[in-house]
Amino acid sequence: MSKMHVKMTVNGRAVEALAEPRTLLIHFLREELALTGPHIGCDTSHCGACTVDLDGKSVKSCTVFVAQANGAEVTTIEGLAAADGSLHPLQEAFREHHGLQCGFCTPGMITRAYRLLQENPNPSEAEIRFGISGNLCRCTGYQNIVKAIQAAAQQMAVATTAPGEAAE
Amino acid sequence: MTVQTPVSLEERKDKLQGLGCSRKRVEDARFTQGKGHYVDDIKLPGMLFGDFVRSPIGHGRIKSINKEAALAVPGVKAVLTADDLRPLGLHWMPTLAGDVQAVLADEKVLFQNQEVAFVVAEDRYAAADAVELVEVDYEELPPLVDPHRSMDPDAPILREDIKDKTEGAHGPRRHPNHIFTWEVGDKAATEQALAAAAVVVEEQITYQRVHPCPLETCGCVASMDKINGKLTIWGTFQAPHAVRTVASLITNIPEHNIRIISPDIGGGFGNKVGVYPGYICSAVASIVLGVPVKWIEDRMENLSTTAFARDYHMTGRIAATPEGRITGLWCHVLADHGAFDACADPTKFPAGFFNICTGSYDVPVAYVSVDGVYTNKAPGGVAYRCSFRVTEASYFIERMIDVLARKLDRDPAEIRMINFIRKEQFPYQSALGWEYDSGDYHTALAKALKSVDYDGLRARQKASREAFKRGETRKLMGVGVAFFTEIVGAGPVKNCDILGLGMFDSCEIRIHPTGSAIARLGTISQGQGHATTFAQILASEIGIPAADITLEEGDTDTAPYGLGTYGSRSTPVAGAATAMAGRKIRAKAQMIAAYLLEVHEGDLEWEVDRFQVKGNPERFKTMKELAFAAYNQAIPGLEPGLEAVSYYDPPNMTYPFGAYLCVVQIDVDTGVTEIERFYALDDCGTRINPMIIEGQVHGGLTEALAIAMGQEISYDADGNVHGGSLMDFFLPTAVETPAWETDWTETPSPHHPIGAKGVGESPNVGGVSAFSNAVNDAFAHLGLTHTQMPHDHWRVWQTAQRLGVTG
Ligand code: FES
Numbered sequence: 012m013s014k015m016h017v018k019m020t021v022n023g024r025a026v027e028a029l030a031e032p033r034t035l036l037i038h039f040l041r042e043e044l045a046l047t048g049p050h051i052g053c054d055t056s057h058c059g060a061c062t063v064d065l066d067g068k069s070v071k072s073c074t075v076f077v078a079q080a081n082g083a084e085v086t087t088i089e090g091l092a093a094a095d096g097s098l099h100p101l102q103e104a105f106r107e108h109h110g111l112q113c114g115f116c117t118p119g120m121i122t123r124a125y126r127l128l129q130e131n132p133n134p135s136e137a138e139i140r141f142g143i144s145g146n147l148c149r150c151t152g153y154q155n156i157v158k159a160i161q162a163a164a165q166q167m168a169v170a171t172t173a174p175g176e177a178a179e
Numbered sequence: 180m181t182v183q184t185p186v187s188l189e190e191r192k193d194k195l196q197g198l199g200c201s202r203k204r205v206e207d208a209r210f211t212q213g214k215g216h217y218v219d220d221i222k223l224p225g226m227l228f229g230d231f232v233r234s235p236i237g238h239g240r241i242k243s244i245n246k247e248a249a250l251a252v253p254g255v256k257a258v259l260t261a262d263d264l265r266p267l268g269l270h271w272m273p274t275l276a277g278d279v280q281a282v283l284a285d286e287k288v289l290f291q292n293q294e295v296a297f298v299v300a301e302d303r304y305a306a307a308d309a310v311e312l313v314e315v316d317y318e319e320l321p322p323l324v325d326p327h328r329s330m331d332p333d334a335p336i337l338r339e340d341i342k343d344k345t346e347g348a349h350g351p352r353r354h355p356n357h358i359f360t361w362e363v364g365d366k367a368a369t370e371q372a373l374a375a376a377a378v379v380v381e382e383q384i385t386y387q388r389v390h391p392c393p394l395e396t397c398g399c400v401a402s403m404d405k406i407n408g409k410l411t412i413w414g415t416f417q418a419p420h421a422v423r424t425v426a427s428l429i430t431n432i433p434e435h436n437i438r439i440i441s442p443d444i445g446g447g448f449g450n451k452v453g454v455y456p457g458y459i460c461s462a463v464a465s466i467v468l469g470v471p472v473k474w475i476e477d478r479m480e481n482l483s484t485t486a487f488a489r490d491y492h493m494t495g496r497i498a499a500t501p502e503g504r505i506t507g508l509w510c511h512v513l514a515d516h517g518a519f520d521a522c523a524d525p526t527k528f529p530a531g532f533f534n535i536c537t538g539s540y541d542v543p544v545a546y547v548s549v550d551g552v553y554t555n556k557a558p559g560g561v562a563y564r565c566s567f568r569v570t571e572a573s574y575f576i577e578r579m580i581d582v583l584a585r586k587l588d589r590d591p592a593e594i595r596m597i598n599f600i601r602k603e604q605f606p607y608q609s610a611l612g613w614e615y616d617s618g619d620y621h622t623a624l625a626k627a628l629k630s631v632d633y634d635g636l637r638a639r640q641k642a643s644r645e646a647f648k649r650g651e652t653r654k655l656m657g658v659g660v661a662f663f664t665e666i667v668g669a670g671p672v673k674n675c676d677i678l679g680l681g682m683f684d685s686c687e688i689r690i691h692p693t694g695s696a697i698a699r700l701g702t703i704s705q706g707q708g709h710a711t712t713f714a715q716i717l718a719s720e721i722g723i724p725a726a727d728i729t730l731e732e733g734d735t736d737t738a739p740y741g742l743g744t745y746g747s748r749s750t751p752v753a754g755a756a757t758a759m760a761g762r763k764i765r766a767k768a769q770m771i772a773a774y775l776l777e778v779h780e781g782d783l784e785w786e787v788d789r790f791q792v793k794g795n796p797e798r799f800k801t802m803k804e805l806a807f808a809a810y811n812q813a814i815p816g817l818e819p820g821l822e823a824v825s826y827y828d829p830p831n832m833t834y835p836f837g838a839y840l841c842v843v844q845i846d847v848d849t850g851v852t853e854i855e856r857f858y859a860l861d862d863c864g865t866r867i868n869p870m871i872i873e874g875q876v877h878g879g880l881t882e883a884l885a886i887a888m889g890q891e892i893s894y895d896a897d898g899n900v901h902g903g904s905l906m907d908f909f910l911p912t913a914v915e916t917p918a919w920e921t922d923w924t925e926t927p928s929p930h931h932p933i934g935a936k937g938v939g940e941s942p943n944v945g946g947v948s949a950f951s952n953a954v955n956d957a958f959a960h961l962g963l964t965h966t967q968m969p970h971d972h973w974r975v976w977q978t979a980q981r982l983g984v985t986g
């Protein structure tokens with residue numbers, strides 16, 4: 012099958028490659044760009060393990076053709092830490108509140124939570140549960156994931172309002 | 180002598196982060212940054228990708244296979260069929276249950292989606308294209324779907340390869356579709372108890388076919404290095420050493436030339452214990468083509484071919500006195516094993532530990548028989564987040580106890596209290612052959628009832644039923660009580676083995692000169708957090724901070740031999756090995772301390788992180804100092820170095836238990852069942868890491884919710900599998916999942932070195948019964964004694980309709 016020239020910005024870095032247009036974005040990220048953080052957990056767009064941020068929206072990258080992502084801005088779990096290597100508050104909170112076990116859903120879950128908190132910086136428990144309902148976890152029973160997201164939201168609110176700190 | 184700033188005993192203890200500490204997980208740094216290393220992340224130079232051609236029908240004969248069009252697809256390197264594997268003797272493989280399974284369908288297909296051909300190509304897209312182009316011509320045969328019909332005289336014969344074998348791996352076979360009959364207990368005495376009883380209840384209880392469905396599916400990368408003759412397989416293996424031994428036996432490659440590596444595993448829950456055709460085909464393809472070959476199943480393949488669980492059709496009878504005291508228990512199980520018997524059970528237990536089905540009760544006589552049969556369904560029969568068939572047993576007895584309570588019009592909690600094994604009866608010999616090591620059931624249930632205000636709940640339920648009658652609500656409230664005793668930690672080598680391999684486990688420790696350490700175990704974590712918790716066990720044993728201990732598992736070239744992680748056996752068996760290896764380290768350290776302090780060994784005592792002279796605690800040597808001395812001092816009579824290995828053969832199983840309460844609200848017009856409250860009290864003996872225990876309980880309860888309220892893999896009359904994708908196999912999201920309340924009591928195991936019993940599976944074992952009992956309880960006043968799982972909206976609505984309460 013003939014290949015097309017794709018260009019996109021992934022985690023702030025410009026990338027270019029030749030790919031079959033039918034290539035799924037998740038395969039492009041994992042196999043072409045070696046970004047193996049996002050995972051594949053199903054074939055029906057249910058599990059959310061493949062969740063990445065595409066032009067400011069959460070998408071299931073198993074359900075996006077690379078051709079559709081041409082020219083887009085993509086953020087994966089690998090792009091969430093700050094340039095100095097310090098972790099995103101969500102990454103810290105998931106560890107602090109035991110929001111993961113096998114870790115397979117974690118990259119997708121955190122990437123989804125990252126966008127959720129942009130959409131709604133102060134979500135209620137019910138809003139969090141609904142907001143992550145496109146991401147399945149088989150290990151944790153969600154309770155500690157919800158706790159972690161709540162804690163991160165608080166942490167981020169403090170960080171943005173703290174005097175002398177640059178707002179994000 | 181070393182001069183140190185005085186540090187309090189408590190500070191020294193805290194620094195270790197040993198037993199009982201909610202230590203944060205060391206695994207999380209990589210997972211939260213997307214740096215986990217799962218099998219599909221492996222990319223080797225020249226690696227090819229394998230994919231299966233699968234049977235579209237449930238039962239048929241293969242008339243021909245034409246590979247030509249598939250081989251013409253650019254990038255396709257090979258298409259393997261049974262005929263290609265035959266010369267190597269690898270077209271069939273042994274199962275863990277003493278049966279054989281076709282690696283690629285050999286003349287016949289026996290279940291829908293069975294592996295028929297293996298396509299190997301440069302990438303997964305080319306492989307998928309080629310799979311579509313392999314032409315297979317089938318002659319359809321009548322499918323056998325209903326296990327109750329398997330042994331009919333006119334039932335279609337499924338396994339032609341063994342149709343004349345009258346002796347199976349577990350005794351005589353009386354029909355070509357019969358696998359085994361397993362009997363345990365005293366049949367005559369049980370029948371007599373039933374005949375003599377004032378009260379007898381009988382019920383048919385089915386535990387439907389489900390699937391463990393970890394978020395990561397199964398897969399592997401096989402790489403044959405032709406130069407040194409070594410085959411390396413990375414894969415989703417819950418038992419890497421067992422895989423190595425089996426691989427060596429079936430391929431004749433010497434065991435030292437096989438290296439099995441389990442990288443990070445994205446959940447297992449029993450799915451990743453078995454050996455699947457994909458592993459064998461990848462290995463063969465790598466051997467033949469000389470390059471690494473990867474195979475990763477998709478979700479549909481996972482749900483419909485690798486490792487179903489349950490599918491037990493149980494008939495129970497309880498004999499009791501009018502007061503509700505049980506005098507006998509009788510049970511028959513029809514076990515649907517699918518097309519091949521691939522259960523992951525210890526050899527002597529073809530129905531696993533189902534004979535724990537007397538539960539937490541003092542049952543004087545009991546009898547169980549299990550008939551295993553073949554059907555045109557996928558093989559499996561794995562322990563989905565439980566010890567072998569313990570979930571089935573626990574569900575059976577917990578439903579039966581409720582049925583008895585209903586018959587006698589007594590409260591289900593009260594019937595449990597009346598029949599519990601009493602604290603002073605431990606160690607307790609069960610009528611079906613187990614020795615329960617310890618327990619305090621009355622205390623646990625009493626605590627649970629008090630915590631949820633059980634009497635208050637029942638009063639509310641009464642009021643709500645009256646309001647329902649008056650037409651003020653369309654909801655029915657149900658209260659489910661469940662109490663379970665698990666049997667985990669398989670197991671004593673004298674009666675537990677898998678394919679002849681004793682079920683001990685192991686730990687090897689090396690203390691480095693500067694006082695940090697590495698420990699390697701025969702188990703493998705799939706999310707349980709072994710690297711965190713086993714370091715805690717060790718920290719308490721040897722006085723080195725958990726943070727200074729590296730834990731390694733899963734590489735058969737470096738880890739000591741062990742039987743792997745499933746059946747909640749890691750803590751009971753490998754955890755014990757870890758403690759025992761730690762004690763060996765300490766014993767040697769004590770000799771070194773005696774030499775350095777110039778006292779007799781017997782004059783020393785251990786305190787947290789050091790040996791000190793009895794009565795003179797200022798004279799001491801810390802473990803860190805002793806480690807250094809082990810490498811730099813010539814100590815008469817002692818070898819240098821500080822290392823230890825322990826292979827632990829447990830004297831008994833462990834018996835975690837718990838009391839669960841569930842409150843549901845059922846909308847009778849829609850069947851929608853809301854979980855209003857769920858309380859779980861667990862007793863797993865000594866608690867190593869409360870944070871991790873709680874996490875395990877949350878996760879197990881969520882899996883129980885899924886099973887009880889919606890999961891099912893079913894087959895239609897033509898043998899088509901239903902429930903084979905996440906479109907119709909229920910995995911709860913954060914919305915359906917309630918908030919969990921957890922609690923505990925602590926009854927240490929008397930025979931385990933640190934008293935721990937294992938916990939990961941308890942919430943699944945106890946949870947399913949609690950949900951199901953709650954749904955049944957909601958309709959109890961309308962005369963319902965038992966309705967089958969899963970309690971999805973449709974079934975619950977049907978029940979409501981049958982009972983005449985729908986609108
Ligand atoms: S892989 Fe499951 S939703 Fe994308």
Ligand code: FES
Pocket residue numbers: 110111112113114115116117147148149150151394445446706
């Ligand atoms: S942590 Fe295992 S699937 Fe979420």
